[in-house]
Amino acid sequence: MQQMSAETMKRLEARRQALLGAQPQPQKQTRNDPAPSRWAYRFQRLMLTPLFRSLLKVGLPMGAAFLGGTLYFSDQDNRDALRLWVADVRNEIHSRPEFMVKLMAIDGAGESVSEDIREILPIDFPVSSFDLNLDEMRQTIAELPAVKDVSIRVRPGGLLQVDVTERVPVILWRNDDGLALLDEHGYYVGQAELRNSHATLPLIAGEGADLAVPEALQLIAALGPLGPRTRGVVRMGARRWDVVLDRGQRILLPEDGAVQALERVIALHQAQDVMARDLAHVDVRLGSRPTIRMNQAAVEQWWRINKIGFED
Secondary structure, three states: OHHHHHHHHHHHHHHHHHHHHHOOOOOOOOOOOOOOOHHHHHHHHHHOOHHHHHHHHHHHHHHHHHHHHHHHHOOHHHHHHHHHHHHHHHHHHHOOHHHEEOEEEEEOOOHHHHHHHHHHOOOOOOEEHHHOOHHHHHHHHHOOOOEEEEEEEEEOOOEEEEEEEEOOOOEEEEEOOEEEEEOOOOOEEEEEOOOHHHOOOOEEEOOOHHHHHHHHHHHHHOOHHHHHHEEEEEEEOOOEEEEEEHHHOEEEOOOOOHHHHHHHHHHHHHHHOHHHOOEEEEEOOOOOOOEEEEOHHHHHHHHHHHHHHHHO
């Protein structure tokens, strides 16, 4: 009975162990470690660096885009396709109606100057405003002798506006090539075919006269009562002036202080009517010793008068 009990107990124990082995064993609960791994720690430290963040957010995408673009455009067909697309887009924009210039208007210029401007700017209208180099066009027009200043702009409505300020001729210069029109600064304006066509303009002549136009204008303005008798002002030796009057008379002026010397001659004329006498010229080149030269007929008459006086 005891043996059976022992055997029974063994069977029961074996059965119990089998039952216990089939049941899932309770898992041992482990506690999570809050500390990051070594690589995670290093990455977090790098993310705290501004340079690394910039490289990661900006440099990496740009590098990838550059690499992709380099690989794409390494093919000649792709490059040609891109150039063709850009040209088509640009032509489409340039040819839009709001960018087209249809007419050119010139204000402030005479008929001859306007014709010259249209000749040197052979623009085939209509043309896109993007194809017009306004600075180059302005420089081209400014090279015309008769143009003092010029401005160019594209006005709304497709109008190319050219505003010109012409040089105003104030004096005639007689040179080897004929008669030239000059402005108040001595700049060339144009040629004059006939003196009578510009009868109101004073006349200058001589080598270097065009380089001293302001002084010549001062002399002409100071002539006063001798103005109607003046035929012109001649530059002598490119350094001084002679005032040429009718009847072949001349006033020889000094190199320095020419206007003041002329004013003294005019004052003498007003006081003693000197220039109404039969004189060839009045020489005031030496301010301390002005001299006069009489004509041959006046000299003979003077000797004849003196001879009669001696005989009496």
